[in-house]
Amino acid sequence: MTDALLCPDAFLSPLAIDEAVARALAEDLGRAGDVTSVATVPEGTRGRAVMAAREAGVIAGLPVAAAVFRRLDPQVEIVAHLRDGAKVAAKAALLTVAGDARALLAAERTALNFVGHLSGIASAAAEFVSRIAHTKARVCCTRKTTPGLRALQKYAVRCGGGFNHRFGLDDAILIKDNHIAVAGGVGAVLARAKACAGHLVKIEIEVDTLDQLGEVLNVGLADAVLLDNMDPATLQEAVAMVAGRLTIEASGGITLATAKAIAESGVDYLSSGAITHSSPNLDVGLDVEM
Numbered sequence: 001m002t003d004a005l006l007c008p009d010a011f012l013s014p015l016a017i018d019e020a021v022a023r024a025l026a027e028d029l030g031r032a033g034d035v036t037s038v039a040t041v042p043e044g045t046r047g048r049a050v051m052a053a054r055e056a057g058v059i060a061g062l063p064v065a066a067a068v069f070r071r072l073d074p075q076v077e078i079v080a081h082l083r084d085g086a087k088v089a090a091k092a093a094l095l096t097v098a099g100d101a102r103a104l105l106a107a108e109r110t111a112l113n114f115v116g117h118l119s120g121i122a123s124a125a126a127e128f129v130s131r132i133a134h135t136k137a138r139v140c141c142t143r144k145t146t147p148g149l150r151a152l153q154k155y156a157v158r159c160g161g162g163f164n165h166r167f168g169l170d171d172a173i174l175i176k177d178n179h180i181a182v183a184g185g186v187g188a189v190l191a192r193a194k195a196c197a198g199h200l201v202k203i204e205i206e207v208d209t210l211d212q213l214g215e216v217l218n219v220g221l222a223d224a225v226l227l228d229n230m231d232p233a234t235l236q237e238a239v240a241m242v243a244g245r246l247t248i249e250a251s252g253g254i255t256l257a258t259a260k261a262i263a264e265s266g267v268d269y270l271s272s273g274a275i276t277h278s279s280p281n282l283d284v285g286l287d288v289e290m
Contacts, residue, residue, distance in 0.1 A: 005062040007085035010158035012063065016151035021067045023148065024110045034106035047101030047288055049108075051094045051115065054283040058126045060084045060159035061118035062095060064152065065111035073103035085122070085159040094284070101290075108286050118156040119282035124275050125160025127256060132263035137270055139259070140165045142251075144273030153276045165271055173197055174226070175205040186215040194221045204249070213238055217245065227267070228252045235265035 006012060051065065062084050069076045076099035082088065094115070097104060128139040140163040145153045154164045166172040173193050183189035186205070193203050204224035207213045216222055227238050229252035242248055249269040250262050262270055 003063075005066060005080050005083050007060065007083065007155075007159040009085065010155050012155040013151065016155075017064050017067050020114070020149065020152055021064060021071055021110075024113070025068065025071060025107075028110050029106065034102065037102045037105040041102050041105065043102070045101040046099070047104045047290055048096065048098040049104050049286050049288045050096050051111070051284060051286045053088045053090060053092045053094060053119070054285050055090050056088060057119055057123035057282040058160050059086050059088055059094060059115070059119050059282075060122035060156040061115040061152070064114040064118070065095060068107045068111040068114065069097050069099070069104065072107045073099040075099060076103065087126070101288075104288065112284050112286055114152070116281040116284045118152060118159075119284065120279040121153055121156035121276055122160035123282055124256075124279035125157045125162035127160075128259055128270075128272065128275065129161040131256060131259045132270065135263040137263035137267055138163050139270045139272065139275075140249075141275050142271050142273040143168070144277045146276070157275055162275065163269070173201055173203045175203070177206055177208065177228075180205075186212060187219050190216070190219050190221040204247075206251075210234065210237060210241065213241055217241065222246060224249060226251050226271075232261045232265045235262060235267055239266035 053059065059082065062080065066078050069078060076097055079096040081093045081095065125139065132139060141154055141157045142165050150167065154167065157164060166174065175189050175193060180186055180189050183192060190203070190205060197203055202223045203221065204226055205216055205222045206226040206228050207216060208228050213225060216225055224247035225242065226249045227235060230238065230250065235250055239248060247269070248267045249271055250265070250267040251271040254262060254270050254272040255274055259270055
């Protein structure tokens, strides 16, 4: 069931799902469990509930929600009405779950929190993608994620049609301004990075000015350059300077309002932390039908 709910273009490790679900349920159930449901619902009562979107958006997190219900009731019956990555209108049914009523009630908020949060990110990513669809640029997320939820949030970005930047400090070399300062300059930092990088490890370097970009091009050891906080006109100049020699990423406070002009400058990627750290929750509800 979990695989059937995943976005067809975005893999999510079952280990990441299990870890997130266990942590979230432990937080919500605490030491005594759902005392309200235990006190008010007779043991053995069966229930049926429908999860539905209360506003339009792009859905993500259904495999996580299913794992939440299954964690509290291993025999729960789950019917999926669609899968992650689907664009839905308000009132669209997402999942129907049937099983132990106490378990459904205890799982409700955790399941909704995951789907609402991740669908909000997927919806934001989809909006970014639509704003720049007429250009060659791709939009990607950053490491500005909620601690402990990075794998899920980056999956949600892919559900919305976006792309992922590095997942952590260990899967690519990204030289920032502080690295340059400590290492003693652009040439020195690139030389040290190249000497340490494996043959499959890409090297990207951040620059703030066209002069710095010129240094990077002269050294010639980078695979990609991150143009930080440059306006569209400066970005156009940078694209002309690079002339296809490096992959170009624009970054720094990029929002929906600025994405179109930045993409039209000719860069290859736009990275935006706002997709994961500032996306509003998509309103999703669960209605019990006894």
